[in-house]
Amino acid sequence: MSVRLPDMGYTSHLLPPPSLAELTAARPVALFLDFDGTLIPIASGPDTIVVPPDLPDTLAALSERLAGRLALISGRSLEDLAQYLGNPPIFRAGSHGGARCDPEGSSIGEPPEAIPPAAMTALEEFAAAESLAFEPKTHGAALHFRSRPELAARTHAFARDQAKRHGLQVKKGKAVVELVRAGVGKDGAVRVFMAEPVFAGAMPVFIGDDVTDEDGFIAATDFGGFGIGVGERESSNAKYCLENVKDVYEWLKP
Numbered sequence: 268m269s270v271r272l273p274d275m276g277y278t279s280h281l282l283p284p285p286s287l288a289e290l291t292a293a294r295p296v297a298l299f300l301d302f303d304g305t306l307i308p309i310a311s312g313p314d315t316i317v318v319p320p321d322l323p324d325t326l327a328a329l330s331e332r333l334a335g336r337l338a339l340i341s342g343r344s345l346e347d348l349a350q351y352l353g354n355p356p357i358f359r360a361g362s363h364g365g366a367r368c369d370p371e372g373s374s375i376g377e378p379p380e381a382i383p384p385a386a387m388t389a390l391e392e393f394a395a396a397e398s399l400a401f402e403p404k405t406h407g408a409a410l411h412f413r414s415r416p417e418l419a420a421r422t423h424a425f426a427r428d429q430a431k432r433h434g435l436q437v438k439k440g441k442a443v444v445e446l447v448r449a450g451v452g453k454d455g456a457v458r459v460f461m462a463e464p465v466f467a468g469a470m471p472v473f474i475g476d477d478v479t480d481e482d483g484f485i486a487a488t489d490f491g492g493f494g495i496g497v498g499e500r501e502s503s504n505a506k507y508c509l510e511n512v513k514d515v516y517e518w519l520k521p
């Protein structure tokens with residue numbers, strides 16, 4: 268079935284999810300939230316996002332409502348997230364799930380590994396030569412081609428080549444391509460968090476807008492829950508969809 272959602276010419280074959288209140292009335296829910304494109308509208312570059320000043324408080328209140336079963340799972344590094352949010356008392360994963368911490372900020376799961384310096388340098392030099400934005404991360408690095416869409420194919424090819432050389436993994440996203448350690452993914456972060464006592468027995472719901480969130484949708488489904496895709500990108504693994512960031516906040520409201 269294809270559904271036309273209000274306001275835009277946006278269509279999705281997925282329906283909006285039942286309300287969070289309905290879900291939590293039926294059983295304990297664990298919520299996993301992506302950041303860019305889900306809680307924050309996509310902007311021209313990684314540093315030009317507009318973060319609502321009350322977002323840390325909103326997340327803390329949501330976590331309390333879910334008895335601590337809330338995690339933010341972002342492609343950004345934890346350090347970068349902290350620049351925008353401080354250290355809200357919730358579970359967090361950065362670098363596409365490669366680095367994870369508990370609400371007090373203590374690391375959990377396998378210690379994350381940075382990518383080799385040679386790979387980092389190669390990406391940085393490519394970005395400088397092609398006038399692309401380069402985003403170094405504690406456990407990876409990204410090349411942004413939003414301002415030069417004509418370079419998408421070449422940038423992907425370069426990242427693939429570097430990944431092969433250094434035994435790394437390529438992550439594709441919205442006008443971005445990144446390198447991370449092999450095996451890193453948002454699914455891994457969901458598994459690490461679901462093993463925490465506070466998440467035990469809960470039904471996971473993963474909300475995200477981008478390709479890298481598909482791993483999170485699959486993991487949530489494996490644990491008996493589901494994924495919610497955000498925006499116009501057709502998801503292969505989400506069960507429901509929300510139209511945009513505004514609708515995500517509406518859905519999160521008590």
Ligand SMILES: O=P(O)(O)OC[C@H]1O[C@H](O[C@H]2O[C@H](CO)[C@@H](O)[C@H](O)[C@H]2O)[C@H](O)[C@@H](O)[C@@H]1O
Pocket residue numbers: 301302303304305308309310311312313314315316340341342343344402409411413440441442443445477479
């Ligand atoms: O997993 P997420 O929290 O959604 O992070 C995914 C990537 O988000 C950022 O890039 C994206 O958002 C930028 C700002 O809106 C946009 O300019 C860019 O085109 C998007 O790809 C972030 O910079 C990346 O590190 C994240 O991996």
